[in-house]
Amino acid sequence: MKSYTIEEINAILKGELIGHTTEKIVGPEELEKAQANHITFIGSSTYAKLWAKSKASAAIVNETLSVxxxxxxxxxxxxxxxxxxxxxxELYNPPKPHFDIDIHPTAVIHASASIGKGCIVGANCYVGKDVVLEKEVVLYPNVCVFDETIIGEATVVWSGTVIRERCIIGSNCIFHTNVSIGADGFGYRPSDDGRGLTKIPQIGNVVIGHYVEIGANSCVDRAKFSATIIGDGCKIDNLVQIAHNSVMGRSCIMAGHSGLAGSVTLGDGVIIGGSASIKDHTTIHSGATVGAGSGVMNNVAAGQTVLGYPAQEAREMLKQWVAMRRLAKK
Known part of the structure; x- marks a missing residue:
């Protein structure tokens, strides 16, 4: 078990140490659950009030708080x-699962695939024709990477993930369990005889930048043509849907159960709250925020915050909610 003195921890954080404890710190914990050998965190006055009753011997505190x-x-x-x-x-982060061998004998790797130095390919993985894994890529057991896909160095792909053909993945990405990259976009039109639906072929691909993280059971669909694009540094939660031909700028955030319909464009630094849905062919400009549960039907200006269903400018939406409450009381 890892343990550190409070002085050793402060040497890493380079903060202002106030007081002293003789306890060795074995890990971080919530204020209300912490024991004497834990360090906890106080980021607001709400939690500062709980410090006196906490059993923790140490806390990291915002410098603006009086504690x-x-x-x-x-x-x-x-x-x-x-x-x-x-x-x-990160200091207390336990090690990742251990591999006894770099390339497991049950992995199926096409003869034309290029496997870079230091790559790890787990049990029952499939690596298809002309796939390129750059150095230090990790494929955990039961990952499928189909033909002509390129995965950049030090990217980690967890079990159950499927990366379809011709996708391009950047370096230092993390795909959690059961992510789907490059499945067909949802494209259908009524057939000529009016009796069924005609599937629209999806012949594009998915291009994902560097340092992108995608949560478990999320889907990024391939484009009808050209590419569905996720920019550098984007962070995508679990159970998120990104439809065909959508384009995300750099360092966007999408929380769980949110979704982009087809051909949505996000600028840089856009934040999409949980369960929010974005209509097709909509543009949300850089720095905008979409509140949780909102439904965006129109373009959103740079830096704007929108709420509600249909989504409107946040202050206007809040005024409407207040007015509705007043009406309900009459």
Whole structure:
């Protein structure tokens, strides 16, 4: 078990150490669940009130908060407790699953595939014709990578993920379990005889930038033509749908159960809240935020926050909700 003194932890965070504890810290924990050998985090005045009753011996605290350490307890004051927490979680992060051999004998790898130095391919993986895995790519057991796909260096693909043909994946990406990359986009039209539906071929691909993370059971569909594109640094939660020909800029965030219909464009730094849905052929410009559960029917201006269904500018939507409550009371 890893353990550190409070001085060793502060040497990593480079914060202001107030007070002292003799306890060795074995890990981080929530304020209300922490024991004497834990360090916790206080990012707001709401949680600062809970410090006195917490059993934790140490806490990382936003420097704007007024908190006293108490006996045999220590505080590390930092500019941003959330970012400091990320460093501590990394410090105590347990190792990833171990592989005894780099290429498992049950993996099926086409003779034309290029496997870079330091790659790991787990049990029952499939790597198709002309696939390129650049150096240090990790495919956990039961991953399928189909023909002519390129995966950049140090990308990690967890079990159950399927990456369809001709997709291009950047470096240092993480795809969690059961992600679908490059399945056919949802394209159908009524048939000429009016008795059924005609499938529209989806002949494009998916292009994903560097440092992209995609959560479990999320889907990124291939384009009808050209490419569905996810920009560098985007972070996508579990159970997210990204439809054909959508384009995401850099460092966008999509929370769980949200979805983009076909040909949606997101600028840089767009935030999509949980369960929000975006109509096809809509543009959400850079820095905009879509509140959870909202339905976006029209373009959203840069930096704007929208709420509701259909989504409107946040302050206007809040005024309407207040007015509706007043009407309900009459």
């Amino acid at each position: 006293e350490p108490g006996d045999d307890r220590a505080l590390i004051k930092v500019k941003n407790a959330d970012l400091a927490m990320a460093k501590i979680l």
